Amino acid sequence: MPTPTRESVAETLRAQGINPTRQRVEIAMVLFSRHAHWSADQVLAGVNISHPETSRATVYNTLKLFVDKGLIREVIVDASRVFFDSNVSPHYHLYDVDSGQITDIKASALTVSGAPDLPPGMITEGMDIIIRVRREKTASAR
Amino acid sequence: MPTPTRESVAETLRAQGINPTRQRVEIAMVLFSRHAHWSADQVLAGVNISHPETSRATVYNTLKLFVDKGLIREVIVDASRVFFDSNVSPHYHLYDVDSGQITDIKASALTVSGAPDLPPGMITEGMDIIIRVRREKTASAR
DNA sequence: GTAGTTGCAAAGTGTTTGCAGGCAG
DNA sequence: CTGCCTGCAAACACTTTGCAACTAC
Numbered sequence: 001m002p003t004p005t006r007e008s009v010a011e012t013l014r015a016q017g018i019n020p021t022r023q024r025v026e027i028a029m030v031l032f033s034r035h036a037h038w039s040a041d042q043v044l045a046g047v048n049i050s051h052p053e054t055s056r057a058t059v060y061n062t063l064k065l066f067v068d069k070g071l072i073r074e075v076i077v078d079a080s081r082v083f084f085d086s087n088v089s090p091h092y093h094l095y096d097v098d099s100g101q102i103t104d105i106k107a108s109a110l111t112v113s114g115a116p117d118l119p120p121g122m123i124t125e126g127m128d129i130i131i132r133v134r135r136e137k138t139a140s141a142r
Numbered sequence: 143m144p145t146p147t148r149e150s151v152a153e154t155l156r157a158q159g160i161n162p163t164r165q166r167v168e169i170a171m172v173l174f175s176r177h178a179h180w181s182a183d184q185v186l187a188g189v190n191i192s193h194p195e196t197s198r199a200t201v202y203n204t205l206k207l208f209v210d211k212g213l214i215r216e217v218i219v220d221a222s223r224v225f226f227d228s229n230v231s232p233h234y235h236l237y238d239v240d241s242g243q244i245t246d247i248k249a250s251a252l253t254v255s256g257a258p259d260l261p262p263g264m265i266t267e268g269m270d271i272i273i274r275v276r277r278e279k280t281a282s283a284r
Numbered sequence: 285g286t287a288g289t290t291g292c293a294a295a296g297t298g299t300t301t302g303c304a305g306g307c308a309g
Numbered sequence: 310c311t312g313c314c315t316g317c318a319a320a321c322a323c324t325t326t327g328c329a330a331c332t333a334c
Binding site (some may be wrong): 048053074076077078079081082094096097103105109110111112113114115116119121122123124125126127128129130131132134135136 | 219220221247252
């Protein structure tokens with residue numbers, strides 16, 4: 001995924017039925033500049049480097065909009081903040097509980113079998129797998 | 143797991159090196175009254191039915207203590223609050239995104255193979271699997 | 285007396301909301 | 310003009326913290 005241009009990003013947004021306003025394009029530019037796990041604040045900071053005129057509220061609104069439209073994914077690994085993942089291909093996560101670092105695991109690298117029976121009338125929306133790791137030897141600090 | 147007595151709970155706490163104070167025993171009584179996914183507020187409410195003298199701060203402190211000691215598990219499925227799971231045997235979760243309902247899936251019901259290579263010096267602390275489900279037909283509301 | 289524990293209220297963090305003003309067609 | 314977007318600041322929900330009072334030994 002090469003660094004996208006404003007035009008290609010605007011095109012992507014339109015394709016999802018999203019009106020490509022200036023702020024939304026800027027936010028998408030940041031998100032798609034690389035596959036990463038962004039907090040809302042990181043996105044806000046990223047956007048305002050190049051274009052110092054996007055508000056926090058707009059960032060939150062836009063991130064929610066993008067999630068609804070399937071452009072990005074929410075990643076919930078930490079109770080205290082949501083990350084937004086610009087990699088929407090099937091994958092799971094490795095979470096370093098010490099550093100907070102999140103790493104992707106290709107879905108093809110893990111096989112899950114034996115899907116449980118869902119309650120009737122329910123459909124699966126998605127499956128998250130989070131492998132929590134930490135630096136060895138840390139033992140039982142705290 | 144039958145409803146525990148204050149004595150058996152105190153014993154459990156001591157076994158983990160936890161000083162079984164009045165409040166801690168009350169909190170453990172609530173948590174162990176049944177396997178469930180408790181929010182801090184639910185625990186606070188539960189404790190204060192029978193013993194209206196435990197503060198919010200103590201509930202939070204105690205829950206954290208219990209997690210550290212392995213008596214209960216944190217479940218992070220929702221960005222906005224932490225649940226505490228009094229079932230510490232290996233299992234995964236089904237999460238109903240509409241109702242917020244969390245259901246256990248026995249670990250034996252799911253098989254995961256192909257553990258990815260960890261970064262060197264890292265050890266696995268645990269693996270969470272969350273299957274997000276929702277009521278069929280809801281389609282693309284909002 | 286000492287160390288560990290608790291309660292209170294205030295502070296903190298990430299996120300959401302209400303609303304007036306702006307912009308595009 | 311009209312409806313969608315945006316920015317601001319206040320509001321929110323959950324959690325954490327500082328600190329004085331308390332308890333057990």
